[in-house]
Amino acid sequence: xxxxxxxxxxxxxxxxxxxxxxxxxxxxxxxVYVRSFADSDGDGVGDLRGVRAxxxxxxxLGVDAVWLTPFYVSxxxxxxxxVADYRAVDPLFGDLADADDLVRAAHALGLRVIVDVVxxxxxxxxxxxxxxxxxxxxxxxxxxxxxxxxxxxxGELPPNDWESVFxxxxxxxxxxxxxxxxxxxxxxxxxxxxxxxxxxxxxxxLRFWLDLGVDGFRIDxxxxxVKAPGMPDIGRGAQATLIGTEPLPFFDQxxxxxxxxxxxxxxxxxxxxxxxxxxPGPRIGVAEAWAPTSERLALYVRPDEMHQAFNFRFLNCxxxxxxxxTVIDESLAATASVGATTTWVLSNHDVVRHVTRxxxxxxxxxxxxxxxxLMLALPGSAYLYQGEELGLPEVxxxxxxxxxxxxxxxSAGQDGLRDGCRIPLPWSGEEPPYGFGPAxxxxxxxxxxxxxxxxxxxxxxxxxxxxxxxxxxxxxxxPGLGSPDAGPLTWLxxxxxxxxxxxxxxxxxxxxxSEPLELPSPGRPVLSSAPVETDGxxxxxxxxxxxxxxx
Numbered sequence: 001x002x003x004x005x006x007x008x009x010x011x012x013x014x015x016x017x018x019x020x021x022x023x024x025x026x027x028x029x030x031x032v033y034v035r036s037f038a039d040s041d042g043d044g045v046g047d048l049r050g051v052r053a054x055x056x057x058x059x060x061l062g063v064d065a066v067w068l069t070p071f072y073v074s075x076x077x078x079x080x081x082x083v084a085d086y087r088a089v090d091p092l093f094g095d096l097a098d099a100d101d102l103v104r105a106a107h108a109l110g111l112r113v114i115v116d117v118v119x120x121x122x123x124x125x126x127x128x129x130x131x132x133x134x135x136x137x138x139x140x141x142x143x144x145x146x147x148x149x150x151x152x153x154x155g156e157l158p159p160n161d162w163e164s165v166f167x168x169x170x171x172x173x174x175x176x177x178x179x180x181x182x183x184x185x186x187x188x189x190x191x192x193x194x195x196x197x198x199x200x201x202x203x204x205x206l207r208f209w210l211d212l213g214v215d216g217f218r219i220d221x222x223x224x225x226v227k228a229p230g231m232p233d234i235g236r237g238a239q240a241t242l243i244g245t246e247p248l249p250f251f252d253q254x255x256x257x258x259x260x261x262x263x264x265x266x267x268x269x270x271x272x273x274x275x276x277x278x279x280p281g282p283r284i285g286v287a288e289a290w291a292p293t294s295e296r297l298a299l300y301v302r303p304d305e306m307h308q309a310f311n312f313r314f315l316n317c318x319x320x321x322x323x324x325x326t327v328i329d330e331s332l333a334a335t336a337s338v339g340a341t342t343t344w345v346l347s348n349h350d351v352v353r354h355v356t357r358x359x360x361x362x363x364x365x366x367x368x369x370x371x372x373x374l375m376l377a378l379p380g381s382a383y384l385y386q387g388e389e390l391g392l393p394e395v396x397x398x399x400x401x402x403x404x405x406x407x408x409x410x411s412a413g414q415d416g417l418r419d420g421c422r423i424p425l426p427w428s429g430e431e432p433p434y435g436f437g438p439a440x441x442x443x444x445x446x447x448x449x450x451x452x453x454x455x456x457x458x459x460x461x462x463x464x465x466x467x468x469x470x471x472x473x474x475x476x477x478x479p480g481l482g483s484p485d486a487g488p489l490t491w492l493x494x495x496x497x498x499x500x501x502x503x504x505x506x507x508x509x510x511x512x513x514s515e516p517l518e519l520p521s522p523g524r525p526v527l528s529s530a531p532v533e534t535d536g537x538x539x540x541x542x543x544x545x546x547x548x549x550x551x
Contacts (some may be wrong), residue, residue, distance in 0.1 A: 022306050024216075024381055025341045026482040027064040028472060029114065031385045033349045034071050035079065037435025037467040038426045046424065047071075048094040050437065052102045054427070055109050057454060059464075061389060062472030065112035067218050068284075069349065071099070075125050077187035078406050079349075079422075081220060082123035086205040103213045112215035112273070114286065119202050119259075120224035121188040129189050135354060137178050144195050146181035146227070147174075155179075160231050162250055163239040164331040166407040170250075176340045179233075183224065185249055185406045189261055193225045193259060206266055213300070215273045218283035221259075222300065223289040226255035244290035244312060252291050260287070260305040260526030284308065286343075294334035301340035308343050309380060315345050319358055319367055319544075321456075321512045325491070328378065332489065335380075340485040342380035346371055347388050353421050356394035363544065365391050367527035369467055370510060370546035374499070376471050377508040379484040384468075387425050390452050391464035395443075402444060419443055428455035470527055474548065478526075481548075494519070498541070507549040511541040522548035 032506030048071060058066060068476040070080035071093040080090070089095050104114050122129055128144050130523055135141040148159040150173065158171035159179050171179040172186040181190045191198050206217065227250035267283045284307040291297040300309040313327045337340045346368075358367035368391060375382050378383045398419055400408075404420045423443050427435030432445040434453050450456060457463035475481045480503035487504040494500040499510040499515065521539040525532050526549065530542035541547065 004206070007417065022307070023112070025110055025484055026282045026379070027381045028062070028376070028475070028482075029065040029381065029383050030058055030061070030063040031067045031069070031348060031383060033069050033422055035069075035442060036422050037386055038425070038427070039433075039441075040438060042093075042438035042440075044424075044433075044437065044440035044442045045092055046436075048089065048098040048102050052098070052105050055102075055106055055111065058111060059109040060260065061469055062476070063111065063384065065114055066106055067114040067383070068116065070116045070118060070220075075123055075187065077123065078185050079404070081118050082121070082125075082185065082188045084123040084125040084127075085116050085201075086117070087208050087478075095493065100212055107213070112281070113213075114216040114218055115209055115214050116220055117202070117205065117209075117217045118220040119191070119193075120221035121182065121184060121190045124187045124189060131458075132180075133174060135174055137344055143179075144192055144198055145189050146192050146231075147178045148181070148231075150177070150179050161233045161235070162231070163237065165240050165243070167240070175412070181227075184222075187406075191225070193255075199259070199262065203262070205475055206263065210267075210270050211285060214283070215281065215447070216286065216307070217263075217268075218286045218288060219263075219306070220288055222248070222260070222287035222306070222349050223252045223291060225259055226253040228253055230431065244292065245469075246292055251510070252296060257299060257305060259300075260285070260300065264305055271410050276415075284471075286310070294330045295337075298334040298340065299499035301335060302338045303340075307438065308341075310345055310348075310383070311343050312345075314375075315347070315351065315354075319512055321497055321510065324374075324510075326500060328489075332379070342378070343383060344375045344378050344380060345383040346375060347385040349385065349422055350418055351421065352417075353385075353388065353392060353394040355388075355391060356396070360393060364393065365464070366530060366544040367512075369464055370512075370544055372468065373471055373548060374508065374510050375528050376475055377480065377481055377503075377506070377546075379486070379489055379503070382482070385421075387423075389468040390426070390454065390457060392423075392425075392440065392449075392452060395403070395423045395446055396420055398443070426450070426453040428453050467527075467529060471548075474527055478506055478548075478550070480504040488496075502551065505551050507551055508546065509541060509547045509549070511543060515545050516543055517541045521549075525551040526550050 030376050035046045037046040038054045039046050040049035071089055072083045073085035073088045073090045074080045074082050091097050103113050130327050132142045132145055150153050151157040155177055159168050162170040164170045165184050170183050173179050182188050183190055243459050270283050272281050273283050287300040287306040287309040289300045289309045297309055311331050317324050317327050331342045355364045355368040358364040403419045423435045423445055424441040426449045430450045433441045457465035479486045490502050492500045497513040501508055511517050518538055518540050521534050525547055528547040530545040532547055533540040
């Protein structure tokens with residue numbers, strides 16, 4: 001069965017490239033949070049060998065690519081997003097040979113590989129920053145970062161009022177009295193992208209991983225890097241709440257686009273990656289970009305910039321069909337205006353899992369299943385976060401002493417509770433660590449997760465895992481699903497609380513109401529997040545459900 005599935009996947013991957021002109025345009029990409037995916041050596045932390053061993057699960061699931069969170073040498077002050085060496089694997093996760101083996105194994109299974117790159121900041125342990133700290137004030141070694149004198153009579157106040165995304169001031173004072181900028185943790189000093197060595201270094205880093213065979217990069221904080229001239233005050237607090245909603249002098253500055261243009265030229269200079277089964281395809285860039293409007297976000301995916309940008313407006317949608325439709329329409333229009341396709345995402349390693357955001361319990365799970373079918377029906381590319389295919393909820397009752405989110409110990413920034421979406425995955429068994437590894441987990445798993453494991457859900461037609469598997473199989477089989485090149489999305493009139501749209505040969509209904517609703521049947525049901533009753537003329541749509549129809 002596995003070999004037949006793999007052969008089918010390879011054939012469809014090859015035809016997909018030919019049909020769409022770009023594999024990423026309708027790809028389903030699965031985010032692997034490496035430390036929480038699978039552990040091979042018993043230290044309780046996921047690693048690259050663990051990921052490689054579990055790749056067959058992703059192939060069977062039916063995704064097109066894997067995005068790996070940072071596995072580089074790091075003190076792990078922020079889960080690896082504080083990088084000390086961009087060309088080496090941290091021993092916690094393995095070594096460079098493990099990374100090479102993983103890429104090759106993924107390609108053999110029909111999966112492309114995208115890796116994280118973190119260009120806004122380094123670790124404080126990076127050789128550049130260590131050199132800067134050792135240097136005297138005004139030394140050229142400090143020019144790669146943002147060192148400034150303080151305000152106040154003795155320079156005792158930060159240079160401006162900017163706040164860290166993690167809470168507190170965005171500035172830390174060094175023993176010699178200078179201040180350095182860190183928009184995240186103090187262990188993550190911001191780089192100065194006006195310094196030519198910074199651009200040269202990251203071009204070299206990208207080439208290093210492209211030469212190893214990766215198929216693209218997810219650009220962390222792609223809206224960062226460039227700061228407004230003069231670094232002006234903002235004049236108000238709670239700045240983390242403004243990200244993606246209002247203009248800020250430290251994010252989404254126009255200058256970031258020249259960096260992305262340079263990277264696009266670099267990506268285009270490489271021959272197509274020989275990904276799934278040797279099928280050619282461009283190496284891609286994916287922007288983690290927050291912007292105040294869909295139009296500003298679309299600038300990141302102009303023809304000479306990144307291939308994709310995360311659609312966080314869709315992720316942040318409440319369970320409200322009017323808001324959903326507005327966000328869908330505005331997202332499609334904005335990306336179409338620059339000739340790009342839209343991405344859709346419901347969860348990632350920085351937000352509360354959508355089962356819990358949608359209310360938790362049975363209601364939250366029902367809505368999460370419905371939202372997944374809605375997302376996978378929309379034209380463009382979809383991102384899945386590990387564990388959502390299992391219907392995992394947020395773990396909200398972690399003891400304070402086990403939390404590791406750096407924002408947890410700071411104030412007025414992110415909520416500091418990101419550990420709850422990063423709990424190691426349950427694979428099999430009746431008690432922790434549920435097959436995650438030989439022994440233990442770096443964050444404790446709930447003791448009631450046995451029914452949610454991969455093994456427990458496999459073969460159960462009512463499980464969330466089998467729903468995802470069926471949805472991804474149908475997404476490949478039905479031309480009107482996913483592909484932005486199959487034809488337009490057309491909204492049809494529907495009662496309040498219901499979304500109804502068609503694409504060539506396909507229709508999708510979403511009932512967000514708390515009660516079932518009878519409607520004329522739009523076609524033949526092919527998949528639903530909850531049991532559907534139909535006599536061929538009318539259909540009783542279950543509450544909090546989504547159904548796919550063949551026309």
